[in-house]
Amino acid sequence: MQKLQLTLAIIKPHAVKNPVAVSYIRNVLKNSFVVVKTKNVTLDKEAAGKFYKEHVGKFFYNRLVTFMTSGSIDLHIIGHANAVELWRRMLGPTSVYKGQFEDPYCLRGIFGISDTRNVAHGSDSYTSAEREIKFFFPDFSFYHWHNSDEVTYRKGPIIFNNHLFQHVRRL
Ligand code: ADP
Ligand code: MG
Secondary structure (H helix, E strand, C coil), rough: CCCCEEEEEEEEEEHHCCCHHHHHHHHHHHHEEEEEEEEEECCCCCHHHHHHHHHCCCHHHHHHHHCCCCCCEEEEEEEECCHHHHHHHHHHHCCCHHHHHHCEEEEEEHCCCCCCCEEEEEEEHHHHHHHHHHCCCCCCCCHHEEEEEEHHHHHHHHHHHCCCCCCECCC
């Protein structure tokens, strides 16, 4: 089996508030990926602004930052041989309306409300994934991941802990 690649999934505030969306998305995550870490946080404007700093100056920047601070978000570090691309494919296009038209079963097509409230985030490259994981999980050790945890998550034995919403090593 190929080595596991990590990416960051963020479930955005409007989806976290929708129990049907959360349960559907969580099923997709736990059935298609290994879920390495999960946590729920509420961002302030400074953190949201910093996370989306590549978009400073764009017409949607203020509304994006306001939206991302409007409720809590779920953060998931997920792994798969092709995690970055697979999760982006499952999300569908940035534009919800495009998704509804071109790929109605993508997550953004199903649960998206507007081009800003587009359900979830996925890192756009492995370099972005590393940067974004460090941003939200400063204690996560990539060294430890590459030298020890990756092989455990790939070869097992692991089980799913529903309470943590994470796969964990079976003792
Ligand atoms: P993606 O999330 O697909 O990587 P971008 O990085 O381009 O997309 O944009 C970041 C986020 O900004 C999007 O997920 C969406 O919430 C918001 N956004 C992007 N483009 C628009 C737009 N044209 N109108 C409103 N919001 C947008
Ligand atoms: Mg992006």
